Amino acid sequence: AQSVAQPEDQVNxxxxxxxxxxxxxxxxxxxxxxxxxxxxxxxxxxxxxYITGDNLVKGSYGFEAEFNKSQTSFHLKxxxxxxxxxxxxxxxxxxxxxxxxxxxxxxTLTVKP
Amino acid sequence: NAGVTQTPKFQVLKTGQSMTLxxxxxxxxxxxxxxxxDPGMGLRLIYYSASEGTTDKGxxxxxxxxxxxxxxxxxxxxxxxxxxxxSVYFCASSVFRETDTQYFGPGTRLTVL
Numbered sequence: 282a283q284s285v286a287q288p289e290d291q292v293n294x295x296x297x298x299x300x301x302x303x304x305x306x307x308x309x310x311x312x313x314x315x316x317x318x319x320x321x322x323x324x325x326x327x328x329x330x331y332i333t334g335d336n337l338v339k340g341s342y343g344f345e346a347e348f349n350k351s352q353t354s355f356h357l358k359x360x361x362x363x364x365x366x367x368x369x370x371x372x373x374x375x376x377x378x379x380x381x382x383x384x385x386x387x388x389t390l391t392v393k394p
Numbered sequence: 395n396a397g398v399t400q401t402p403k404f405q406v407l408k409t410g411q412s413m414t415l416x417x418x419x420x421x422x423x424x425x426x427x428x429x430x431x432d433p434g435m436g437l438r439l440i441y442y443s444a445s446e447g448t449t450d451k452g453x454x455x456x457x458x459x460x461x462x463x464x465x466x467x468x469x470x471x472x473x474x475x476x477x478x479x480x481s482v483y484f485c486a487s488s489v490f491r492e493t494d495t496q497y498f499g500p501g502t503r504l505t506v507l
Contacts, residue, residue, distance in 0.1 A: 381439050385436055
């Protein structure tokens with residue numbers, strides 16, 4: 282079975298500081314990993330994904346994530362947070378042998394001016 | 395392109411009533427999905443359709459039925475609504491199953507009294 286955990290319900294950072302939103306996963310094979318963002322009253326929007334290749338993945342709006350196989354993690358990062366980054370962030374994982382993805386419970390990011 | 399569209403945006407039902415949530419995509423995607431989002435529980439997959447003519451159960455299919463009407467449209471039906479089905483429902487699509495990015499609709503907020 283596949284699973285994903287986002288250990289922090291809430292992350293608070295000051296504008297201009299680096300941010301990290303954590304994600305760990307469990308799958309039986311090599312994972313496909315995704316980050317999505319949800320703004321209030323909107324659907325989810327794709328940020329970035331890891332399928333294979335370079336462990337550091339760059340995505341939209343200056344976000345990046347690092348795939349760490351030994352730690353089974355895929356943390357989302359940004360060097361300098363913006364107030365407009367405040368949103369709900371979801372990590373998702375799929376075992377290529379499974380028919381569907383599993384989403385984490387989400388982490389609310391709040392960036393304060 | 396409109397992307398993924400969902401109707402209605404809001405709906406209030408009484409226990410026992412039935413309704414159909416409509417979803418359409420104009421991106422020529424093969425795969426479509428229905429999720430529900432509840433506070434603290436992230437996104438949970440209800441049903442998905444890997445390609446036109448096929449449907450499969452997700453994590454929480456009980457109380458729901460789906461129809462993949464054609465390549466564009468994927469509807470979700472509640473035959474006898476229950477208060478436990480109060481949720482926000484999202485439709486999503488992807489090019490082919492889940493190696494590809496999912497594109498989400500704006501959601502339907504359903505309340506069952």
